[in-house]
Amino acid sequence: MKMNSIHSCRKLHPKPEGLALQYGTAGFRTDAKHLDHIMFRMGLLATLRSKKTKSTIGVMVTASHNPEEDNGVKLIDPMGEMVTAVWEGYATQLANTEQDSLLKELKDIIEKEDIDMSEPASIYVGKDTRPSGASLSRAVLDGVSSLGGKTHDYGLVTTPQLHYMVCCCNTHGCYGSPTVEGYYQKLSQAFLQLTQNASNRTDDQKRLLVDGANGIGALKMREMEPFLRSKLQVVLSNDSSSGKLNHMCGADYVKVQQKAPQVGECCCSFDGDADRIVYYYTDSKGCFHLLDGDKIATLISTYLKELLTQAGLNLQIAVVQTAYANGSSTRYLEDVMKVAVCCTKTGVKHLHHAAQEYDIGVYFEANGHGTVLFSKAAQKQIQELVKDPNTNDERKRAVKLLESTINLINQTVGDAISDMLVIETVLAIRGMSVQDWHAIYTDLPNRQLKVTVSDRRVIDTTDAERRAVTPEGLQDAIDSLVKKYKTARSFVRPSGTEDVVRVYAEADTQENADRLAHEVSLAVYRLAEGVGDEPKP
Ligand code: G16
Missing domain, CATH: 3.40.120.10 (Alpha-D-Glucose-1,6-Bisphosphate, subunit A, domain 3)
Known part of the structure; x- marks a missing residue:
């Protein structure tokens, strides 16, 4: 292992002493000026992951929805999915190790994972349009080359495009060709x-x-x-x-x-x-x-369910949501569409895993992040039926539509461009307008707020983030506030991408949803050491 080159290179990307960051909901995210050492170290870690998995790994430099001044980094595993939880842990350890312990930390990971350092490594790197992206992605490339890995720098790409490239490469082109074109x-x-x-x-x-x-x-x-x-x-x-x-x-x-x-x-x-x-x-x-994402999940799952029926295929379809899913969407899916619904913690990685349990798993966060996963067995059945000469015309039409829909969906991760084309396809095929789609069910009025507290980690949650375990008294306070309103629900959770606590509330009217969200925000502010002025209505 080329420890000498790490020695020399790490001087270029020193860690500010005492700075500690967590691999959060979607990687590291903070003000771009604190991220140089993180990027270098994620280049190192991605190289180890590549050697371990004997596959190409992706590193995307982005802070997605955060303000332009922020930046961040997400690691992409061989099939285009988010890196596993154990390696998220390594990422946090490596990010927070002080400069003089960096080599020791790397050696620990190599030992724990039994990594053969003579294996080659290949890393795909991409970035979004933030001004800080150029220097931060160079730091990633430095990290990779310090451990002798090879890089392909895609430059400006969307996050889902980089996920797609990684999957294409590791499936040797079966998923598609690993180029933007x-x-x-x-x-x-x-x-x-x-x-x-x-x-x-x-x-x-x-x-x-x-x-x-x-x-x-x-x-x-x-x-x-x-x-x-x-x-x-x-x-x-x-x-x-x-x-x-x-x-x-x-x-x-x-x-x-x-x-x-x-x-x-x-x-x-x-x-x-x-x-x-x-x-x-x-x-x-x-x-x-x-x-939003709930309406998108409903539209797509209805379309797929209809095609499955027309094709005469007995495949189980389920929708995966988070606590943010509007209560009306869950009721509609379960009661009207008779589709299985499951709820996970926020973060695409959690939804993605849950969706893998079904023949067809449609997963969407209410914020519009989601996609559809087709199991290998389901894809095989669909392909066989397309080729079967005994399939009648109606079944053939449905199964061909399913086959093309699979090609249109980016199964590696939520993808705005792919999702948009799927939605436009469904609307076109079903002859629906956006207004018809909106009328399928009526959302319960809802409100999301943010509260800044001195340390958001004091809030711990359970039951897929629907209940707060700490600080003491917070859940009781939420429960008694919710009781004041009709068809109401509320929960709080620490954000994994911003330094805030998120508050969600829904109720029978917009006024009540706003009021409940504000009251719950006040409870968070008082019980979890709010910072700055009290939340105003
Ligand atoms: C990321 C995650 C999403 C998550 C969102 C907000 O989105 O990929 O799964 O819903 O952050 O997370 P949090 O509430 O923990 O801040 P993006 O689009 O910013 O990458």
Whole structure:
């Protein structure tokens, strides 16, 4: 092992003494100026992971929905999924080790994991459009080369594109070709195939206003447009040409503020690294209507369930949600659609794992982060039925649609571009407008707030984050506040991407949801050492 080169290189990326950061919901995230050493060390760790798994590993430099000044890093495992929990632990240890213990920490990981250091290593690196991305991704590359690993720097890509590349590489091209062009070709071919018979869509119905959050998604959408051959007319706003990343735009702004950065009959917003999407429209009275991750999960699972029935396939389909899922969506899925629903902690990694338990697992966080997983067995059954000469026309049509839908979906992770094309496909095939989709069920009014406390780790939760275990008295306080309102629910949890506690409340009216969220925020502020002024209504 080339310890000498680490010795010399680590001087370039020193860790500020005492700084401690956690590998959170989606990697490390904080102000970009604190991240140089983290990036270098994640380059080192990714190299070890690559040697251990004998596969290509991804490192994405992004802070997604966070403000432009922040940055972060996510590690991507061989099949394009998030790195495993044990390695998240190593990431935190390595990140927080003081400079003079760095070599010892590396040796500990190598020993624990029994890594053969003579194995080659290959790392794919990507970044979003943040100004800090260039120097931070160089620090990742330095880390990899310190341990003799090889890198492929994809430069500016969306997070899901990098996940896709990693999966393509490790499946030796079975998942697709590991290039940005290969990604556009795979998705656009599936989209064109799926929508070829939905020719009754008017130009107005093909028109979609896309808010690119002033980020990488806007750049990549522009590149992809010619591949869609006018089957979808994308009108881009917040396209990175002038505005600030995620500022008053993007999926997180739309979902949390419940406000539209653009007015139209059919709009969607990506987030900063294009792994989330939400839809919305403004009606003739000027009212804003949101179609979030829950609505997307409902639309897609209804479509897949219908195709399974038409194809005569007996595959189990389930929807995975988090505590943020609107109560109405869960009721609709369970009671009307008769689909199994399961709830996990926040974080795509948790939903992804749960979805792998089913033949078809549709997972979406309410914030618009999600995708669909098809088990190997399910994909095999679908492919066999396509080839079976005895399949009648109706079944053949359904099973071909399923096959193309699988190609359109980025199964490695939530992907705003892929999800958008799936949604447009479903709407086109079913002849639905966004307004028809919105009318499927009515969301319970809800509100999300943030509270700043001196140490958000004092809040510990259980039951998929639906109940607070600490600080003492907080859950009792929430329970008695919830009792004051009809069809109400509320929970609190420490964010894993920002230094805040998140508060969620839903109730029978918007006024009550707002009131409950505020009262719960006050309880958090008082019982968990709130910082600054008391939350105002
Ligand atoms: C990340 C995660 C999501 C999570 C979101 C908010 O999204 O990938 O799973 O829902 O952060 O997490 P938290 O509430 O813990 O801050 P993104 O799009 O920012 O990568």
